[in-house]
Amino acid sequence: MKLQTIEKDEFTIIKVEEKRIDAVNAPELRQKINELSGTGQTRVILDISNVTFMDSSGLGVLVSILKMLGGSGELIIAGANGIVSDLFKLTRMDRIFRMCDDPESAEQIMTVA
């Protein structure tokens, strides 16, 4: 899975540079964030603004990432749109994830927090 990682002082932005998050590539995303949390970085913005399709397998991996980061960690999902945004709403998982329309808004939240 193609990912771009941008390290900031207090958080990390991971930009998914693929059109899909599904059963094929979602485990790679979990592995990447697992490696990141191993270095102590548990505040993550996941920028999915380029993603045009995600299935429930992908959503399940995002939940596992949320659990992995734990109570002291923070995960913001940024840029969900179209059917990807609908997936969060239909499953009501938009109640669970902190979501922002765009990565810039997510950065502001992370910086203030």
Place this chain on the structure above:
Amino acid sequence: MSKDSKVYNIQLQIDSQMKHIRLLGGALRGIGAELELTNDQIGQLELILVEAVTNVIEHAYEYKTGNQIQVKVECDPDNTIKMIISDRGKSMPDSLQGKLKADRLSLPEPELLPESGWGMGLIQMLSDSFHYERNNEQNYWHIMKCLA
């Protein structure tokens, strides 16, 4: 392509591999674009198809590759799109068939932080009719979505 009353029939077939589901998704997007469906309609149809075929690979074929999954798409661009997904694997588990028969949609509670279990509920929510049948050692998923 301009819309007319013609009904289109397309048949697709993949091997029972997760990565091949992407091929189905791509084909469905192409069909939807040719028929001038909206992006919302195309996205919903792709999600329905992907969830259904993922379920077939998981439950009917138990992730074993080398098995066929067929998808017949019948589209009347002014009215409906129907998808019939068929396989020769195991019957749908009773637990999933129970979800289909239930009056209420079966979706996991978000607060329990589920990592799976949304597929059938998503198909039910996004389609206008959905039923399953087992016939002649084959499974058939009949899914219909109104386009009007």
